[in-house]
Amino acid sequence: MEHVGYQAELLQQEETYEEDETLVERAKSGDQEAFGELVRRHRSKVYGYARSYTREAFLAEDIVQDALIRAFLHLGTLVDSRRFLPWLHRIVRNQAYTRLQKGPHKREQLFTGLINLSHEMEPTDWEDLDSILHRLGRTWSPAMEHSGDPSEIVMRRELLQTITGMLHCLNPRERRIVESHFFDHLSPLEIGRLFEMSQANVYQVLSRSRKKLIQEKTRVVVDQYMKTRKDAGIMKQAVLRKPEAFTLPTWITCAAALHGLIEYTDRKMSLPMVLGLSGHAFRLTVVPKEIHIAGPTMFPFADVLQEGLRNMGFESRVVGGEAADCAPAPNANHVSPTLLGADAREKRPLPTLLPQALELVHRSIDRGYPVLAWDLFIPEFGLIYGYDDESKQLYAGDNCGHDKTIAFEHLGRGLVEELFVLAIEKTVEIDQKTMLTKAIGAALRHYAGAGSDKACTNGLMAYTAWLEAFQQGGIEPNGNAYTIAVAENARRNASLFWSEIAATWNDPAFDEIRPTVVEASALYGQIAEEFAKLLRLFPFPAGGEPNASEPSKQAGAILQGIESLERKAVALLELMQEKLFA
DSSP, X not given: OHHHHHHHHHHHHHHHHHHHHHHHHHHHTTOHHHHHHHHHHHHHHHHHHHHHHOSOHHHHHHHHHHHHHHHXXXXXXXXXXXXXHHHHHHHHHHHHHHHHHHOSOOOOOOHHHHXXXXXTTOOOOTTOHHHHHHHHHHHOOGGGGGSSOHHHHHHHHHHHHHHHHHGGGSOHHHHHHHHHHHTSOOOHHHHHHHHTOOHXXXXXXXXHHHHHHHHHHHHHHHHHHHHHHHHTTOOOEEEOOOOGGGGOOOSOHHHHHHXXXXXXXXXXXXXXXXXXXXXXXXXXXXXXXXXXXXXXXXXXXXXXXXHXXXXXXXXXXXXXXXXSOOSOOOOTTTSOGGGGSHHHHHHSOOOTTHHHHHHHHHHXXXXXXXXEEEOSSSSSEEEEEEEETTTTEEEEEOTTSOEEEEEGGGTTOSTTOOOEEEEEEEEOOOOHXXXXXXXXXXXXXXXXXXXXXXXOEETTHHHHHHHHHHHHTOOOHHHHHHHHHHHHHHHHHHHHHHHHHHHHOOOGGGTTTHHHHHHHHHHHHHHHHHXXXXXXXXXXXXXXXXXXXXXXXXXHHHHHHHHHHHHHHHHHHHHXXXXXXX
């Protein structure tokens, strides 16, 4: 019976190949319905191939779309029509490898850059709106309806319909200029003459139109992603229990959010332990001259947070966090409250990585883990702990008093206009010695000034910049007070971190450094008390009078004393590192 079943399966495969061969031959001759039938017959298999290369549903769908476009355009190159499915599988594989190697943050070209490219040499990148427009512009004409490769004609027509549909986001003047440039082959100079405008203004309109089209493209992709979820029957509401991290008494919101991620795992850590192992107990970042409120959060989110999680034995995945502008973000305490609301978010650009961010949120919460996110309500870190697909709302909060829903499309459209989400992917085995060694290494690199630039200064050098700011008298009171509050809280938790290690880490490997650990706990406690003196001088949020002569002089003396203590702390860290490596 098994032999008969196997023969029947072979016969069925042969019949399928025969049918595919017929459909492929018809499609080669221009029968688009035949190609459509091939797609309907094999799309689920193709999607399965794509998912085998990537765990992201959104990326797999994107790969499938690109693969089908390439198959449509190059069907004539398939020599053996019976081998359609393996051929298509190979296209999916190649496209998947290309996408995974390139990564999600491909930089799109400017319109002006496309103008000077060779029409013959430039390949079409089906992920890039400009590249698609450029291909259409150089190849489409009414005469093409009756000449050339039939599959190419059909694909150009379908792409043209998609793009022209997106063009509705432009006003009539912008649309005419874009169509004149890409579809009527007019140069900016010719367009300027036609519309009685300067060539520079033509470039401005094209650039502005491009931004609008990118926004519309993102909306379309989000809609397609949600439609895919609906078609798959996975539209739902999923809300985890509210994170205990929302009640943590710390100014360091990224540490509270990290603690919130970890509390859903099988590893339980105190807040001081999270701050110490992630390195945030030892960080100090200031904005020179004014000591802006953004200083404590001016670090490369992905690098610092993922390293901190690795120090604790967690691998993570991020979307976003690559803002090109390194200038301090606006102070949320000084802007109109209307700029923090939903109406203001609606007016800000839609982040192009929103589909990937939503996919990460869905996948992580479905696995039972919340997602760390930036600027959900104000420019601080919080957690997303649920979603509702029907209403397109995320359940989110932070330890600053916020706990409410936020629209899917408002993610990454806060005051800072920066999208960043992070989720734990897996737990890895790591011993206490390795954790501490990694944490000390990260702390020492920060103390040495790693990551400092024109916009911000890190570690011990931050004290010099802070003292100069007091001497120059240009300090912003609110930002200065916040920076002090964060530093005081960090060093107090550093003291508790070392105290907890001394009391609870009983491995004999720590016996040699235990006296140094106890000394470090006392020293960081002393540093925290000195910062507390500064905080009494400049209480948050009002900030006191940091630019007045007497308070400034007192602050300078205290900061010099803190810097001296910090240098002693660095020496203790170096001693511990040396003994741990011995």
